[in-house]
Amino acid sequence: MSLLSVDDVTVQFGGVTAVNHANFAVDAGTVTGLIGPNGAGKTTCFNVITGLQTPTSGRVFLDGHDVTRAAVSRRARRGIGRTFQRLEAFGSLTVRENVRAALDIHHGMLGWRRSTDTAADRLLERVGIAAHADQRADAIPTGTARLLELARALACDPRLLLLDEPSSGLDEQETKEFGHLLLELADEGRTVLMVEHDMDLVMSVCSTLHVLDFGSIIASGPPAEIRTDPKVQQAYLGYVEGAAS
Ligand SMILES: Nc1ncnc2c1ncn2[C@@H]1O[C@H](COP(=O)(O)OP(=O)(O)OP(=O)(O)O)[C@@H](O)[C@H]1O
Ligand SMILES: [Mg+2]
Numbered sequence: 001m002s003l004l005s006v007d008d009v010t011v012q013f014g015g016v017t018a019v020n021h022a023n024f025a026v027d028a029g030t031v032t033g034l035i036g037p038n039g040a041g042k043t044t045c046f047n048v049i050t051g052l053q054t055p056t057s058g059r060v061f062l063d064g065h066d067v068t069r070a071a072v073s074r075r076a077r078r079g080i081g082r083t084f085q086r087l088e089a090f091g092s093l094t095v096r097e098n099v100r101a102a103l104d105i106h107h108g109m110l111g112w113r114r115s116t117d118t119a120a121d122r123l124l125e126r127v128g129i130a131a132h133a134d135q136r137a138d139a140i141p142t143g144t145a146r147l148l149e150l151a152r153a154l155a156c157d158p159r160l161l162l163l164d165e166p167s168s169g170l171d172e173q174e175t176k177e178f179g180h181l182l183l184e185l186a187d188e189g190r191t192v193l194m195v196e197h198d199m200d201l202v203m204s205v206c207s208t209l210h211v212l213d214f215g216s217i218i219a220s221g222p223p224a225e226i227r228t229d230p231k232v233q234q235a236y237l238g239y240v241e242g243a244a245s
Contacts (some may be wrong), residue, residue, distance in 0.1 A: 024220055032209070035195070036235070041215040098148060163194045
């Protein structure tokens with residue numbers, strides 16, 4: 001059974017159909033990609049999975065449980081974590097304080113004691129930004145802020161981690177290290193679902209890709225199959241053709 005199933009989900013915003021009868025599943029312990037052109041409905045799918053957006057129709061299952069109507073907080077307790085395409089860190093707090101805030105929310109949900117700097121620093125080291133711990137979050141480069149988002153998401157110890165364009169703002173070396181980190185997280189048994197435009201990254205770390213176009217899934221499968229799929233190439237001309245071999 002898949003960890004996550006998106007079952008015939010449709011989202012309409014007035015006359016706009018952002019997601020159109022989308023079906024896809026994510027297996028536990030994998031890094032899976034949700035890709036597609038701009039405006040295809042990727043972020044809206046994430047919002048449906050995390051509970052920020054109620055679908056017009058369709059259902060979402062986590063571990064076989066129907067969570068379609070579950071509150072965001074209940075889904076977080078069940079192990080869904082995410083990062084946002086638009087960065088959401090607290091600008092006036094330091095990088096370390098931002099992670100501690102996330103840890104404290106998680107600890108609060110579990111009835112645990114408040115977090116420590118040590119726990120926060122461990123997460124910052126994990127994502128490779130420990131050197132920025134004392135800087136204010138609004139003073140760090142975008143790439144570092146993306147990694148801070150990841151540290152904050154990891155603070156909640158998610159089983160399923162949704163990452164919305166996590167590599168934008170990372171340089172080539174940072175992107176490579178980021179790819180390694182994603183594979184490590186999967187090795188630990190976490191599951192990653194990633195929306196990402198960097199095709200080299202997607203092709204190198206994802207075991208399965210789901211392709212959205214105009215709100216519908218037009219292809220699902222391993223990267224090698226997806227890159228040669230004529231439907232995908234048509235939807236995506238430029239991205240897939242330009243991807244690394
Ligand atoms: N709250 C909203 N109200 C109205 N339309 C919306 C809303 N959110 C998204 N849309 C529309 O739904 C469609 C899908 O948007 P979404 O943000 O999910 O796409 P995306 O695949 O994440 O795009 P991008 O790659 O640019 O981030 C777009 O046409 C968008 O304009
Ligand atoms: Mg988006």
